[in-house]
Amino acid sequence: MLKKIGYLLAGIFFGFVLSRSGASDYDFIHQMFTGENLKLALLMGTAIVTGAIGMQIIRLTGNKDVKGREIQINKKPLNKYTLIGGSLFGLGWAVTGACPGTVLAQIGEGKLLGLFTLLGMVFGTFVYATIAEKNRNL
Numbered sequence: 731m732l733k734k735i736g737y738l739l740a741g742i743f744f745g746f747v748l749s750r751s752g753a754s755d756y757d758f759i760h761q762m763f764t765g766e767n768l769k770l771a772l773l774m775g776t777a778i779v780t781g782a783i784g785m786q787i788i789r790l791t792g793n794k795d796v797k798g799r800e801i802q803i804n805k806k807p808l809n810k811y812t813l814i815g816g817s818l819f820g821l822g823w824a825v826t827g828a829c830p831g832t833v834l835a836q837i838g839e840g841k842l843l844g845l846f847t848l849l850g851m852v853f854g855t856f857v858y859a860t861i862a863e864k865n866r867n868l
Contacts, residue, residue, distance in 0.1 A: 745835045754835035756827035756843065763824050815858070822850060 751773055752758040761767035785803070788794075793801045806812070823829050826847040828836055833851065836844030 741834075744831065745838055748832055748835040749839060754828070754832040754839060754841070754844075756841075759823075759827040759832075811861075818854065822847070822854070826850070 748754050751770075753770060753773065758767065758770055762770040788801060788803070793803065795801055819829075826833075826843060828844060828847045830851060833844050833847045837848065
């Protein structure tokens, strides 16, 4: 139970940071995509570099977590579905101004657009699962 509360608090903190940084603001995201304001792109770039450094530290320490257990990092294959999914993700992000993390922050801020985006994400997940299951049975 304590672990779940920790996850909840981490999620609340993450949503707060997204909100305060402007990452959940449609206009801020639109300005990034049009090149008018690249602060959000720099914020994401910083997150990518931080993640890359973290991954290198994990690799250099023998893929072990803090308790010494092995961490499995599996590469996913690049295929046409990855490209289609990535394109749809980018298109959806550009149109709605939200990605999976920011849509929850938008809903928390009371932005109606966030609900429609969440519905689109749920629908897209359903379509993906249907297509993936169909291709698995072939």
